Amino acid sequence: MKRSVFILGSFVVDLTAKASWLPVEGETIKGDYFKIGPGGKGANQAVAAARAGADVQLMTKIGQDLFSPVAIESFTQESLMSDLVLIDQNNPTGIALIMVSESGANQILVVPGASACVTEDDLLRAKKAITKSRIFLTQLEVNIDAVEKAIDVAHANQVEVILNPAPAQPIRDDLYKKINYITPNETETKLLTGYEVTDLDGCHLAANYFFDKGVQNVLITLGRLGVYVNDKEKFSMIPAMPVHVVDTTGAGDAFNGAFAASLDTGKDVFTAALFANVAAGLSVQSFGTAPAMPYRRDIDEALKEWNVRPKLQAFNS
Numbered sequence: 131m132k133r134s135v136f137i138l139g140s141f142v143v144d145l146t147a148k149a150s151w152l153p154v155e156g157e158t159i160k161g162d163y164f165k166i167g168p169g170g171k172g173a174n175q176a177v178a179a180a181r182a183g184a185d186v187q188l189m190t191k192i193g194q195d196l197f198s199p200v201a202i203e204s205f206t207q208e209s210l211m212s213d214l215v216l217i218d219q220n221n222p223t224g225i226a227l228i229m230v231s232e233s234g235a236n237q238i239l240v241v242p243g244a245s246a247c248v249t250e251d252d253l254l255r256a257k258k259a260i261t262k263s264r265i266f267l268t269q270l271e272v273n274i275d276a277v278e279k280a281i282d283v284a285h286a287n288q289v290e291v292i293l294n295p296a297p298a299q300p301i302r303d304d305l306y307k308k309i310n311y312i313t314p315n316e317t318e319t320k321l322l323t324g325y326e327v328t329d330l331d332g333c334h335l336a337a338n339y340f341f342d343k344g345v346q347n348v349l350i351t352l353g354r355l356g357v358y359v360n361d362k363e364k365f366s367m368i369p370a371m372p373v374h375v376v377d378t379t380g381a382g383d384a385f386n387g388a389f390a391a392s393l394d395t396g397k398d399v400f401t402a403a404l405f406a407n408v409a410a411g412l413s414v415q416s417f418g419t420a421p422a423m424p425y426r427r428d429i430d431e432a433l434k435e436w437n438v439r440p441k442l443q444a445f446n447s
């Protein structure tokens with residue numbers, strides 16, 4: 131079967147604790163809930179894309195330790211297990227320490243472990259699958275040299291590239307022109323462009339920064355404010371779906387996975403962003419990351435019920 135969305139990304143085990151509020155530096159507080167579950171931006175986005183209906187190939191790396199079964203179980207359940215789930219004998223499975231407050235806010239410390247040890251040989255094994263896919267999606271939890279090389283391969287083979295530059299870090303300047311869609315959140319946008327995206331002007335400035343570097347489409351996720359989308363000719367500020375927030379961790383992953391799945395069906399950037407915005411809105415209503423990703427039927431139903439269409443504004447009108 132043809133794999134259409136190829137995702138290079140991290141798997142880490144999320145160790146998530148919940149408390150009334152988040153502790154400040156030096157403070158110890160009591161929490162009231164703890165859960166161990168599958169996470170990592172790459173794996174979360176793969177689950178989100180698969181549940182949104184895409185045929186997904188995930189390339190990731192885990193260790194051989196007490197956390198590896200969490201990955202294997204999740205990948206098997208989500209039909210993501212393949213020979214590109216690599217086992218590293220020398221490095222541990224990654225972990226993330228996540229704290230979530232009553233209001234759904236979070237703090238995350240991620241140690242990617244084996245996920246950040248993708249080698250050139252690993253990439254060679256993946257080359258055929260990357261070139262055969264329609265969409266290539268990646269983030270920045272995997273070692274940057276591997277991300278850059280994989281983008282080079284995808285771009286050279288006319289595979290559309292989505293870069294979710296998270297967690298934020300500078301990328302090679304010449305890479306931007308190989309990116310069809312960049313999907314930073316507010317803090318990642320600030321780090322990469324220097325612009326605050328607190329209003330529409332800020333979003334336009336940041337988008338122009340990316341366009342000048344060669345990116346084709348800019349999507350800035352704005353949390354409870356929704357998402358800003360700009361294809362150079364038109365833009366739209368798509369509002370977030372009004373929902374009861376339980377846990378926003380992984381909202382960006384829900385967005386990116388669903389966005390890739392929708393693009394893969396041939397949708398334009400605005401329609402795909404609306405679909406992804408609804409998927410992300412659904413994901414923040416439950417606790418956890420990968421387990422909170424919504425299924426296609428729920429996204430379609432919410433889209434119908436909410437019935438918002440992106441208002442497109444042209445720059446030259």
Ligand code: ATP
Nearest residue numbers: 315351352353354356370379380381382407410411
């Ligand atoms: P994370 O790092 O926690 O995965 P993020 O910072 O990458 O998330 P955000 O910009 O916070 O991503 O959110 C991504 C998308 O999730 C938003 O564009 C929106 O569609 C949806 N979303 C986030 N917060 C809310 C909310 N409070 N209500 C409804 N939708 C939300």
Ligand code: RIB
Nearest residue numbers: 169170171226240380419
């Ligand atoms: O985007 C959320 C993810 O970031 C969590 O699952 C955690 O693993 C961190 O990598």
